[in-house]
Amino acid sequence: MGFYFAEVRKLRRELQAAYGAGEYKKALILGKNILQKYMENDDANTMEYASDMHNLGVIFDTMGMYPKAVEYYKKAAVLKRDCSGESLSYADTVNNLAIAYNNMGEGEKARRFHGEVLKIREAKLGKDHPDTIYSLFHLGNTEEDLQQYEKAVEYHQQALERARRSTDFSKEDMADIFASLGAAYDGGGNYRRSISSYEKALDFMEKAGVEESFCYMIWTLSLAEVCEKAGWNELAVEYCEKAVQMRRKMMQDSHLDYINSLNSLGILCCKAGMFAKSLQCHEEVLRLVQEVLGSDHLFYADTLNNMSADYSGMNEMEKALEANAEALRRKEAALGQSHPQVAVCYMSRGRLYEKMGRDTDALAAYEKALLIRRDAVGRMDPLYADTLEQIAGLFTAKGAYEAAAEYLQEALYIRR
Incomplete structure (x- = not known):
């Protein structure tokens, strides 16, 4: 190593300070200056050079500039392998490369590199080392990204089994695995196991004393979503309300x-039949949307339409129709009369009329929605089939089975 390396060490300290302070552009300049020093001294074929190139990749990674991060990680990995073979340092760089590919949505590449890292870490660190376990964890997340949910569950379960044997695995790390396992079960449609896994993730976070954290809040929201999918609406409300309270503090x-x-x-409360509570939420949403986005924003109209469902649940049908009419007026003004979002309001209006026994008005509203959806999304779209089935339900309720059958047959053709 030449005498210039004292200057490299000085630049490294400046880079670390800039990176720690969030001054990433400055850190990038310093990192490139470090690499230039090696080049000027014809010393760019060493592990030290590879490590500094890796560090530059980390800065690009932190900035979300993943293609540039990949570029530097690849160069660093090749040089590390040339200098010291498939070492742990080489595995660390390949691990970062794989995660960068994850962030770019290139799951196949990520899977290959995570698999390579796993083999190296198992051979050099053992199966129960935290780094090895995290390689399994990353593989599980990659399989989930690729929608290979059974494989994702398999990797996460292996990681969990090894983590339980390890004395160096923290409660927060265990929570990470359980949460990812919950997401994998959710993707595969196994909602009961997903709920159980998410609950265990939250339990580990509580034991670690970090329940007032962003991760805890996000996982609580995810748990509420899975409970909703499972049809456990009251439990979904409980978890969602907890997450909302946490988010309000943050x-x-x-x-x-x-x-x-x-x-x-609010939407969950409405599904659970808690209409007064749902209305209270949506009234607060309406006020906040008006303050933040303005009353001309589509979110404002959507909230009015949600409130119409709340009023309907409370059997205050005139207020329900009034809120729906205002939502419809605003959406037509903003989007035109033939937009799919306008059809959503007509569908809601049809359900209100149907509940009131005004079948002719309900049919007119559904037919208006059907016409809009036919022109906007086409006859083969599931939304068009939804509308056909709603009309069929209206006819069935009145004993007009032949008319209902025609609509159902067309809907069935679309579903197939």
Whole structure:
């Protein structure tokens, strides 16, 4: 190593300080200057050079510039392998490369590199080392991204089994695995096991004393979504409400993430038959949307339409029709009369009329929605089939079975 390396060490310290302070552009300049020093001294074929190239990839990675990160990780990995074979340092760089491919949505490439890292770490660190376990974890997440849910579950279960044997695996790390297992079960449609896994993830976070964290809140929301899919609406409301309360502590009421979560809570409450609570949520959403986005925003119209469902649940049908009419007026003004979102309001209006026994008005509203959806999304779209089935249900309720059958046959053809 030449005398220039004292200058390289100085630049590294400056880079670390800039990176720690979030000054990533400055860190990039310093990183490139470091590599230039090696080039000027004809010393760009060493492990030290490879490590500094890896560090530059990390900066690009942190900035979300994944193609550039991949470029530097690849070069660093090749040089590390040339200098010291398939070492742990080489595996670390390949691991970062695989995760960058994950972030780019290139799951097949990510899978290949995660598999390579797993083999190296198992051979050099053992099967129960935390780094080896995390390679299994990353493979599981990659399989989930590729919608290979059974394989994802298999990897996560292996990671979990080894983590339980390890004395170096933290409660937060265990929570990570359980949450990913919950997501994999959810993707595969096994909602009971998904719920159980998410609950265990939250339990580990609580034991670690970090329940007031962003991860805990996100996993609570995910748990609410799975409970809704499983048809456990009251439990979904319980978890969603908990997540909304946490989100309110973490951010201002005007933050869109909070408003969206509150809106989701309102929708869940409506599904669970908690109409007064649902209306309360949506009234708050309406106020916040008006303050943050304005009353001309589509979110405002959507909220009015949600409130019409709340009023319907409370049998306040005139208020329900009034809220629906206002939502419809605003959507037509913003989007035109032939937009699919306008059809959503007509579908809601039809259900209100149907509940009121105004079947002729209900049929007219459904037919209006059918016409819009035919022109906007086509006759072979599931939304068109939804409308046909709604009309068929209206005819069936009145004993007009032949008319209902025609609509159902067309809907069935589309579904097939």
